[in-house]
Every structure is written in structure tokens, then in C-alpha cells.
Amino acid sequence: MISTLSVAQSTGNLKGRIIEQSTKQPVVGANVLLDNTQSGAVSDTAGIFSIVNIPIGTYSVTISMMGYQTKNITEITISPSKTYYSEIELLDGVGQLDEVTVVSFKGENNPLTPVSSYSFSREEIFRNPGSQGDIMRALSVLPGVVSSGAQFSAIAARGQGTQDNVYMVDDIPMFNLSHLEAEGFASGFNDPNGGRFSIFAPRIIDNVQFQNGGFDAVYGRKSSSYLSLGIKEGNKESWSVSGQFDLLGPTIIADGPVSRKTSLFASARYQNFAALQNILDIQNTSAVSFGDYLLKTTTQLNTKNKISVVALYNPESTSRGIDDINPDTDLNEDNSAGTVLWNHRGSKAMLGVNLQTLTSTDSYWKNVLYYRSSTVDNNFGRFTPSLNSEGLILDPSYGRYEDDLRTIKNNQQEIGYRSIYTKHYDKLTVTGGIDAMILNLDYERNLGRVDTIYTFRSTDFRPSPSQYYQVLDPDRFNSRYENSAFSGSAYVTFSWRISQRFTLNPGVRYDYTGFAEQHTVSPRLSGAVELNDKHSINFATGVYYQDPAYSDIGGQREDNKLKNSRTIQSILGYKLQFSPDLKLVVEGWHKQFDDLIVQPNRVESFLMNTGDGYAYGADVSLVKRLSRKYYGQVGYSYMVSNRDDNNNLGEYDYIFNTPHTINLLLSYKPNDKWIFSGKFRYSTGRPTDEYIVHPDVLNNPDKLRYGQEITSINGDRLPDYVSLDVRVDYYVPMKRGTFSAFLDLVNISNRFNVNSEIFLPETGRAFNLGLGVFPTFGVRVEL
Incomplete structure (x- = not known):
């Protein structure tokens, strides 16, 4: 062919x-x-x-x-x-930089973002080994960024969690950017690992800006990092249609002009994991599928006005029923999924209009109107297996099972408006704006009957010290919440070139959070000192408030209003631009946390703002931008993150406390036909609970159950994470397009990387959730 x-x-x-x-x-x-x-x-x-x-x-x-x-x-x-x-x-x-060529992309080397600023091009995202074109997986190579690895893609930055990042898509704030976040899987509450796959298909995102803290006052309501994704605009000159067909499913993209002033970009992707599960011989797993559908139009109305309209729809489903359980399965094997059954349906949707107006020769005005929604409908059940003398499951259909022990519905809709004005003077750029949003939250969590919980903390209430389990009554778990709230923000930030070599960026942000009924003010400051055309010192400090998660709000009594948590950040960095495409960045950082939301009892809905903590660390990265035949990155991060729930148990390691992380990335293109890429990742094992196991806690040999008593929160660690990823791309020109094929292997050594441990009361042991080698391959045709 x-x-x-x-x-x-x-x-x-x-x-x-x-x-x-x-x-x-x-x-x-x-x-x-x-x-x-x-x-x-x-x-x-x-x-x-x-x-x-x-x-x-x-x-x-x-x-x-x-x-x-x-x-x-x-x-x-x-x-x-x-x-x-x-x-x-x-x-x-700036200074002597006007005589220096810098290999860069949108937003990089901008005085407004002097610290922790990284960018990716469309091509760099696509050829990032082990990412399968997924932007969230590509970001895991950046210093200070931690992910759960393996099947998870959501990121955590500098001592905080996966839900603490600002996500902007074409200037529109998003709930999250991942599929298959396991809401309610762990005892009815959120999985801290986040989602597993980005909602954006390969080659959809045209530019990426990531700031690992210290972002300016224009962005808020989250306190960890800032990620801006620009969806590709349609080609204004010629049409192209491409199709990618890989192991998980097809992706179709259409791109071109629809009139003299308007261009269109559209994509559709469907993914199903059945073929991959068969290749990897994964047993007792769930049926998994999701889709991603996108449409964007861009119209140059006249010389001063440009309008874009973007629409996203991202449905997903996964299920595991009694028929998915194979006889002779060892419950303690890795990824056995234990005795949990589930049926998940969910979707994300967004519709946004972005109008950009040139108001004068030195100013412009952006107005953004958007609607976004997120729906989750989860049913969780459990089966009680009959085991033989070796601990293997007998025919599951003969065991006792129920499909709807717990249900969770979490539906969110938001209508929002953003207006941002920027004015440029000789040595000063001023940006000011307002955000306004109305959010409707419809949340329900339901436990169908009294349940027995065999994992508990030593400090959790039990009627008797010899009772090594908890009895959970629906009254302590169930929640019903339906309400709407208005939230608003106002902000102003300045970029002041005090001299040719010194730029200072002060700013302040005001937020009103409707569900918390709270007003907050966040002053921020950043700057850069250019020592010469290659060396610079960068700094940032400021206050960052974060809204409570909507699922946390929905789980509370009406009289228990959760407050915003607060983070105070400080960053000091040094940058050396060796050459136009090679730079070294070294940064030290510190964070102080206050009013963190904590859960006094791990199986109950009640939450409090009594937590505090701190995090600190340093990041070193040497980045070779994509130029000529190769690009790469070497990064090392040191990080400590501790929390204290103020429950007389003292400090503990936060779940994303990973002291040492090393990333190595290299891509080489010998000619226009072949590209070879490799990535090595090492990270200290994530914290996990330390516990003891109590046998026969029901005092009934015919119904043998074990109890897991957590004696130290995150007092132990999982094995270190180690992965070597390899990717090969091959291109052939055709008469009116290009044919390409690729092979992308995650964790080619097939080392099993553990994400978490799940205790099994039926056996008294824990099985590991994680993944070994994860291959995908496919072809792409562009016409």
C-alpha cells in the first residue's frame, strides 16, 4: 500500500x-x-x-x-x-534579548510568567514516548510534576493533589480534563489518583502552557499549578482529513476553511479497551469505553474582531458485573479488582464563545461566554465469593452478590462569563478583568443497607476496643444536596519594566465563593532580573485560595459550610540560556497550607477545615527544544509534603510526597521518515498506610473475615516507580497527503508499577493496583 x-x-x-x-x-x-x-x-x-x-x-x-x-x-x-x-x-x-534567537512556543519567555513556565508544541506532545499523544501523560515528564503513572494520567504538582490545578481550555475554565476518575470507588469517596486518559485526542491541542506555581492574579480558585491548552484552529487556506487507527480505536480529524472568513476544526475519537485487555491477558477486568467529540470554528469578523466557538462532548462508561469474574481466580493477584462490582456512566460537555477585540493599537479586550457540565452516575455492588482450600474463587454465580449497594450521582452545570482587558504602555502592561459564574450542583450519595467496613483507623470510634471492624449505618453515609450558587472574581495585574533588565509583576485578586459564602483577597508578586543575555534570576510569591471540591460540598449537612483552603507560595529560580534551543532552569520553592479539608472518619461524609501543612523542594531541568533532528529533557525534583489533620495524631506524609523524581527524555529524527523516542522515569514510591491485620473478626469460622487496622497514616511506602518508554514513528509522503505508522510502548521492561493497595477482608491480604507493559500501535493517514 x-x-x-x-x-x-x-x-x-x-x-x-x-x-x-x-x-x-x-x-x-x-x-x-x-x-x-x-x-x-x-x-x-x-x-x-x-x-x-x-x-x-x-x-x-x-x-x-x-x-x-x-x-x-x-x-x-x-x-x-x-x-x-x-x-x-x-x-x-527585553534588555539584550531582542538580539537572541529563542526556540520557543506560545507564552514562553514572557515577562508575565518568569518562573516555572514550560510549553509544548503539537509535535512534541504527539511524539512524547509512553503518552500515546495524551497531553496529561506528556506533562508528567516536567520537573515538580507527579502522576500515579501506569494507567493514571492526572497530574499533581509540587506537594498538592490532582484536583488542585487550574485548567483553562481556550480561556474557558474546566472541571477536569480526564476520563475515568473513580468517584466513589474507595469507600464511597474520590480516588486521589485522578483520571486515566485525557479528554483530548492526539493532535487536537495546538499549544500548551504550564506554570508549576507562582501564576498571576488573572487565574484562581485552584492553588497548585496553571495549565492552559489551546485547541487547534482550522486551517484558513486548505482542507485536510486524517484518520488514526490504533489498538484502542479510531480518531478522525477534519480541518479547513468553510468560507473566506471562517475555518473549522473537528475531531471524533472512540476508544474501547477490549483488544488491549486481550493482548495483555488481563482477567476479571471491566468493560471500558469512552468517546471524545470536538468542534471549533474561528471567524475573522473584520480587522479588529475575531470570534471562535468551541464545543466538546466526552461520554464514558465502564462496568464490572458478576459475569466478568472468572472461576479459579486468586483474589490476591495484582489487579484482581477484588470483590467490587460497578456500573459507571458519565459525561463532560462544554460550549464556549470567545470574542477578541482590538480596541486600539496598544490594547485588546477578550470576552468569553461558556456553559459546561459534568455528570456521574455510579452504582457499586459486591459479591461474596466461595473459595476453595487454596483461596481460589469457585463459580462466582453460586456466590452471593448485589449490584447496587452504593450509588452516587454527581451532576454539575455552570454558566460563566469572563471579560479581560489588556493595555500596553511603553514600560507597563496592565491586565484587568472579572469572572462571573452560576453553578448548579445536584448530588446524591446513597447506601442501600447497613454495611460492615473491615478497614478502619486505630482512632475511629468502635463500641468496643475488641471490635476490629466498623458498622456503617446509611444515616452516617447518605447525602442529598441540590442547590445553586453565584461566584465572582475581579483581578488586576501589572507587568512593569523598571529597567532594561528588571521586570516586576504585582497583582491582586478578589474572589467570592457562593457555596462557602466567603470573600477572599489574594495579593501576588513575581519578577525577573536579567543578569545578561543568558543568565536571569526569577522569583514569585503570593496567596492562593482554593474552592472546596463540589463533591465535598454535596456530602455535607446544610449547616456545615466548608471554607476555602489557603496556600502561601514562594519561588526563587535561576535560568541559563546556553543557546537558542537549550536552557537550564533551577528553582527552589516553599508552600504553607491552611484550612485544609480533612475527613475525621474515613467512612463518613462529615468534613472539616482543620488541616494544615507545608511542602518544599527544588527542581532542576535541562531542556533541549525541538530543533533540527533531536530534542530532549533531563529533570530532577526533590519534594517533601506533609499534612496535619490536627486530630492529635501529628504530621504525616501527604499521598503525593515523593522525595526523589528523575525524568530523562530524548527524541531523534535522522530523516523525514523515521523518529525514535525514549523516556525514562524514576520516582520514590508513594506513601501508603501502615497497618496490622486481625483474623476472624466476626468470631465465625464459617464466615471468615479479617480486619485491617491502620496504625499510621501513610507510614509506609509503595515500591519505587520505574518505567522505560519507547516510541517509533514512520512517515511516507503520498500524492495528496501523508501515511504514518507508530509503535508506542509504556514500561517496556514490564516492571509492575503499583498505584495502590486494596485490602481484602475475605483473605486478610492486599492486592496491588498497577500496570506493567502497556503497548499501543497504529497507523495514520492524512489527505
């Missing part, structure tokens, strides 16, 4: 628009050079440039203009009879 579709070399075109980052105005007279060729162009009065009749292949482009940072963009792929179109932002030159 490849030889039939392959043709002799032909040509394509490159076209784009160059705008100034701080004002969004067109840059007139910018020089655009196709590297290692004699081809180039100059942007016109609208910022438009065009280079035609380029031989097909992959190129890098350098954009330069007096008074701006020179920018180099790599991996621009020219296809036969197609026009590659891109909108490119240039940053003001």
Missing part, C-alpha cells in the same frame, strides 16, 4: 499571520525565513506572510523583527498541494 501511495517529491505552501503577544496587533515588516533555504517572506500591513512552492518535508522557520524577541518554530510539515497555516505571536524584546 505504501509503495502504491508514494509519489515523487512535489511542493506545498506556508502561510501565516504574525501578531504582537501583548496587544494582539499585526506585526508589519517581520522577516520570515525558511531555515537552510533561500526562501522567505515579509509580513504585510495585516501581519500576513506567504511562502509558496516549498518542496515537501519538515522545516524550521525563524521570525525576526526589530524590538521583538527573535523566534524559531520547528517541525513545520509541508504536504503536497497543501498550505500550512499558523498564527504566530512575537514577544517584546
